[in-house]
Amino acid sequence: MKNLKFDGKYKDMLLSGKKNATIRMGKVNLKPGDEVLIHAGGYVLGKAKIKRVERKKVSELTDEDAVKDGFKNKEELLDALREHYKNIKSDTEVTIIEFEFTKLLDKPILSADFPYEGNNPIEIAELALKHLEDLSFEEVALLKLFLQSGSLRKAAYKLGGLNKRYKIREVLRKAYEELKKMGIMEPKL
Numbered sequence: 487m488k489n490l491k492f493d494g495k496y497k498d499m500l501l502s503g504k505k506n507a508t509i510r511m512g513k514v515n516l517k518p519g520d521e522v523l524i525h526a527g528g529y530v531l532g533k534a535k536i537k538r539v540e541r542k543k544v545s546e547l548t549d550e551d552a553v554k555d556g557f558k559n560k561e562e563l564l565d566a567l568r569e570h571y572k573n574i575k576s577d578t579e580v581t582i583i584e585f586e587f588t589k590l591l592d593k594p595i596l597s598a599d600f601p602y603e604g605n606n607p608i609e610i611a612e613l614a615l616k617h618l619e620d621l622s623f624e625e626v627a628l629l630k631l632f633l634q635s636g637s638l639r640k641a642a643y644k645l646g647g648l649n650k651r652y653k654i655r656e657v658l659r660k661a662y663e664e665l666k667k668m669g670i671m672e673p674k675l
Contacts, residue, residue: 494527505556604674614661
C-alpha cells in the first residue's frame, strides 16, 4: 500500500477533516482510486482513497486549492509551500492530491509498527513465545531480548547497534504472519 506522509503539525487538521488535500512539488506516483495510508508526525492515522490528482504551476493555485489543503487562502498556502520547499517559484509544477479517509484509526499507530497491521510488537513477541513451537533458538533469543529491553532501539543496541533492528523486525514479521495463520492475531487495520 502507498503512503502519504505529513508533518505532525497537520495531524489535527487531517483528523478533523479540515485538510483533505495536499500539494506536493513535482510529480507523484498516485492516481484517483489509489488507497493510501495517511501518516502524520510518525503515526499512521488511517486509510484514505485518492479522489483527484491534478498538476498545476504554483501561479495557477487558487484559494479553493488552499482551503482544501487546510489553509485560509492562497497566500497562506504559498507561505507553507515556501517553508517546505525552499526552491519553489511561481512556474514550479506541483501536484494537488485530494483524498478522503475511508478508515480512521481509533488510536494512531507508530508508522514503524505498521508492518504488523496495527498490532503491538510487544504483544506479538509475547504471543509468539507462548504459541509458536517452530521458532529457532536465535528467534527465541531475539524475541526475549526485545521483551526484556522494551523497545526495538534498546534491543538493537544490545545486539551491537541500531543497524541490527532489522533482525528483530524480521522475526516479529515472521511471528505475526504465523500467529495470523493460526487465528491468534488478526489485522487491526
